[in-house]
Amino acid sequence: MGKIIAVANQKGGVGKTTTAVNLAAALGKLGYRTLLTDIDPQGNSSSGVGIDRRKLKQTSYEVLIGSASAKEAVLPTGFRNLDLLPSSMDLAAAEIELIGMENRVSTLKRALIPLRDAYDFFLIDCPPSLGVITTNALCVADSLLVPIQCEYYALEGLSQLMNTVRRIKRQYNAQLEVEGVLLTMYDGRLNLTQQVVEEVKRFFPRKVFATVIPRTVRLSEAPSFGKPIAYFDAASKGAAAYDALAREILKNNRIQTPEKDRKEAAP
Secondary structure (H helix, E strand, O other), rough: OEEEEOOOOOOOOOOOHHHHHHHHHHHHHOOOEEEEEEOOOOOHHHOOOOOOOOHHOHHHHHHHHHOOOHHHHHHEEOOEEEOOOOOOOOHHHHHHHHHHOOOOHHHHHHHHHHHHHHHEEEEEEOOOOOHHHHHHHHHOOOEEEEEOOOOOOOOOOOOHHHHHHHHHHHHHHOEEEEEEEEEEEEOOOOHHHHHHHHHHHOOOOOOEEEEEEEEEHHHOOOOOOOOOOHHHHHOOOOHHHHHHHHHHHHHHHOOOOOHHHHHHOOO
């Protein structure tokens, strides 16, 4: 039964989509069947794996409002072991449409559960808000991964996020846990970076990943080519960082790392 990880932070520009795309690709490359679920109306995860959203008939919007099953909307990406449940601009209206629906916070759960045995991992790219769509992701997720950029105001709004997590645990999903906090846009040469790291570790004791994601040009360029960094530039620091993050998550969850990387993980 696949593990479901929601990647969320209501603060924009923290590397949320970059993390969802590249962690999903890294897990797939290591041999794990992975479904990247894009529920952000901006659809950057979808374009980040080369999907042209203008040609889509079924998306996470249709899945959330109940007019299509997740199985009908899922697409292969062409990258190893990586499928996509794509996003649509219509998701912007879903926040309003879902309000009037019965059991509106569990529509994504009902959609993904039938696919639970088809994948080893589900990565959900959430919108930068704490509305009903993000709540849907937290209701189905086993854990929450929180990207935080190494810049001023890094912890801004995170108290509200953690309050939301506690509410979801109390009302809808008692199993929801924090998978970890990921430091992004890391530059170890800056004093500010070290100050942010110390502050984040105080706020999230024992929950900060040892892996950090560096600020690199190649990582920023990859989405414009519709490729995860592991396929855009496998020798880059960004690719190495997301591979290390995937392995750290496997280790933390006591999931065996594929023997000799399962050889087929090579591009």
